[in-house]
Structure formats: structure tokens, C-alpha cells
Amino acid sequence: MTSLASERSWLLDPSVLKLVHQCRRLIHSEFGVKLHLTEEHLEQQLSDYARKTRSGHLIRTWQTLKEQVPQLNIEPEEDDGLRRNYRGQVIADAPPASANDHEEGEAHPPRKKKVIYRGQVVG
Numbered sequence: 289m290t291s292l293a294s295e296r297s298w299l300l301d302p303s304v305l306k307l308v309h310q311c312r313r314l315i316h317s318e319f320g321v322k323l324h325l326t327e328e329h330l331e332q333q334l335s336d337y338a339r340k341t342r343s344g345h346l347i348r349t350w351q352t353l354k355e356q357v358p359q360l361n362i363e364p365e366e367d368d369g370l371r372r373n374y375r376g377q378v379i380a381d382a383p384p385a386s387a388n389d390h391e392e393g394e395a396h397p398p399r400k401k402k403v404i405y406r407g408q409v410v411g
Contacts (some may be wrong), residue, residue, distance in 0.1 A: 296325075296330075298359060299325065301356075302322055302354055303356070304353065304357055305342070307349055307356070307408055308325070308334070308353065309352040310349050311334055311337075311338070311346060311349050311350055311353065312334075314341075314343055314345060314346040314349065315334070315337045315341075316376075317348065318341060318342070318346070319340075319341075319375070323337075324355070330362055331359070334350065334353075334360075335350070335360070338350035353365060397406045
């Protein structure tokens with residue numbers, strides 16, 4: 289069994305570490321996510337955010353990092369294209385609305401919860 293330290297020996301190179309910190313900083317500024325060097329799947333997360341980014345600077349930094357560390361050439365996970373993204377983050381899909389949920393003449397479906405306005409139950 290290999291330890292996390294032996295798997296991440298490439299982080300001991302100062303030039304590589306500088307590139308990793310630069311990627312982390314760019315990811316934090318764009319996505320608001322703080323990645324830590326001790327995270328278990330750091331390489332995968334860096335790769336995922338580099339694929340999602342709109343920043344050319346992050347893409348170039350990640351490419352430079354991959355050229356210096358061949359271990360980082362991670363194959364992307366298979367994506368069937370059905371997941372929806374908002375600003376690079378996967379969002380949960382709303383349940384599909386079927387045509388039979390409400391009558392055709394009705395503009396809005398009936399409310400499912402009680403609405404109280406100024407102490408009175410409304411519609």
C-alpha cells in the first residue's frame with residue numbers, strides 16, 4: 289500500500305508547487321472553492337475545475353503542470369451530457385413536468401402548501 293506522501297512526491301518540487309498554488313488560487317477566485325494540498329483526490333479536482341473553467345490562465349497553468357508531472361494526465365470521467373451546469377457546477381435537475389399534471393384550461397397548478405398572509409389563510 290502506498291501512502292499519500294509517496295504518491296504526492298511531485299509536490300516537493302518548488303516549481304511544480306508554485307503551479308499547484310496558482311491553480312488553487314485561480315479556482316478559488318472563479319469557483320469559490322478552496323482546495324487543500326492534503327485532500328485525497330486533489331489531482332482529480334484540479335483536473336475537473338480546469339475542464340470547467342472559462343479562464344484561459346487556469347487552462348494554461350494546468351497544461352504546464354501536466355507537462356511537468358506526467359502522473360497528472362488523468363482521463364476525464366465519462367459524462368453523458370445529461371447533467372446541467374451553472375457556472376461550472378453541476379445542478380440538480382428538477383423533476384420533469386408532465387402534461388397531465390394540471391388541466392389544460394388552468395394556468396397554474398394548484399398550490400400544495402398553505403399560504404398565510406397577514407394572519408389569514410390565502411387560496
